[in-house]
Amino acid sequence: MAHPHRKYTLAKKLALLILAAAIVSGIVFLTLQKITNDLIDGYLSSDEYYDQESAKYIQKFSRYVSENELSSTDRKAFGEWVKKENYINLTIFKDEVLQYDSIYSAADESAYGKERMTQYAEQHSYPVQFSDGEGRVMVDGFYSSRYHDLAFTLELLGATLIFLLIVLLGIRKSLRYLQTIHQEIHILEGGELDYEMTVKGHDELAMIAKSIEDLRKAFLDKLQAIDELQEESRSLVTEMSHDMRTPLTSLMMNLEFAKKEEAGADTCKDQYIASAYEKALQLKNLSDNLFAYFLLDKEHEPELETVAVKEVIYDLLSDQVAILQQETFKVHLLGELPDSYINVNVEELGRVFDNLMSNILKYADPKKDINLTFLSDQEIFEIHISNAINETNDSQESTGLGERSIKRMMSRMHGQFERMEKNGVYYIVLRFWHIKI
Template sequence: AGISFLLVFMMLIARKVNYIRIMDKELKVLEGGDLEYEVTELGSDELYQLAHGINEMRKAVLRREEEERRNAQANQELVTALSHDIRTPMTSLIGYLEILKMGRYHSEEQKEEFLEISRQKAFQMKEMTDKLFEYSLVTGKMEETYHMERMEVDTILSAILDGQVSDLINEGWEVEENLSGYASESSVMADVEFFQRVLDNLLSNIRKYADKSGKVIVRAKEGEGGFTFSIRNRVLHEEALGGSTGVGLKTCQKIMEAMNGSFQVEKTKNIYCVSVTLPIIRPQGAGRQQPGQNRI
């Protein structure tokens, strides 16, 4: 009986020693940096608890590394998007400064108007560069906060027509405004600053890729999906968009989705159309206007 007990005891000891050797080899794998390697878990004793604890620590480190990787990627994407968007008002600002320098304005009133637009573009650039500085040096974490507020559709259209569309016309583009019927009382929820960035991106793409001999058609309408603003233009050639990185369009899509809206791109041969849609907030019993006349 004593010999049998001794043999069983020696077998158990040998099994534990063998398990310790296995763990020793596997820990060396982890030391080499392969955190995906899973330590063998056997039995239910202290060695099992040790192996299980090591695996839990390994998984926690992997989760933390993945989170850091996602944060770094999000930070990089945001820096890229903001840097891209800064170029749009900068290009517009340079254009207006060139007009002022060359004296290509018709009156002192127009000169003051161009100066005010230049001032607004400069402040817009300052806001975005301030964000870059704040995100990268102060908070250390790149996050964009949306401040949603109620905006009347009439106000949005007036801002678009007096701002971006007016800029295109001043630059010599032929713009057709096609404003379908919509309820004058209708409103949408949006972040003004971010919506401005979307519009700036759309107009920037027109300047880069549109055929200036063709019309730029601006449409605004209200439907079941909400209030939709679209820009349709003819591109220079089928490969005109080949040089685009797509950063601006991805930024627009992300912004519109964050505001519970949508962003859609349609391409047919040499025609390019981009539409942005926001949900309508319409008072109960509000009527609809008759469709407006096209303005050219």
């Protein structure tokens, strides 16, 4: 889905920039053209300038004729001179008859020697000495054209430079931002993962920077999760080694005493063996819990399904409550199961209740009541369990592996687990979120 603030992509920005640059440079070009045309027409189109320039070309042509000893009929030489000079029109008369006109084509040459000299030509022509006698020469020049062409070239060059300048200034910000992204990527490559990427704007460059920033955060979160898991594992190994050392030492001592007792005598050998067996069971229980806890890390994320609270929770708890009652525990059910649905994995939820009931059997005071309460509102469903702690139980598990397993399994089902001890009473809460169907 497109970003709600993403108004302009890079392509649209560049198109708008080029359009704006074209409009500005076009206005500049037309303005310069108007100014230069007015200047050229104002200063180079006067009669005085025209007559002055014509007289210069008449002098140049007269020298050309003298140097090459041309007659009034050397039309090929006249054409070469006109091509060389450019921007002029040359007309030659002799004896008041047309001998050459540079604008005439080959089909018009029949007029040479026949066409009479006009009054305009007589007024605007100058005498030139040819090898066959004096003639009259008239030069009409487009003297301002060369300046118009030069001005047009300069105007076009100026407008192009302005166009390029606007475009370069317009993309400079994006290029600078791209360079910033490049430098920050190098910083991240160097291992500085705490360095935050600069995210500016809403175009493709900003999206790239945002993606890199999200990737950086996700990678940091993954590293933090790995560190927490490693720290938890180290802590667990330390605690387990301590808790396993005590029963293991006791086991070895009882076996050593039993070994030294004489066979057949009235001794404490059976007592030592019974104590050793009890410690062995305790070690097995600790190892089983440790295995089950670490097995959760190897399992894939559970597949959740939407189930009815009344059906699933009732089935799971009824079996557990029956076991507690067989062990002479008194269980009080408070509240009602809501007519709603939750997302769980039934197998893991069963393991959660198995761990809870196992802890109750081991650590709860059988002389005190166990309260099991159901609470529910529009969003959540909670199961509260409270029981008095059996203070005479000296085999209490200090690692809390059962609780850790419960917490991890609840988290895998997107639920929550909370525990608390107060005044010799143990409280736990299992929290689920309702699912709308």
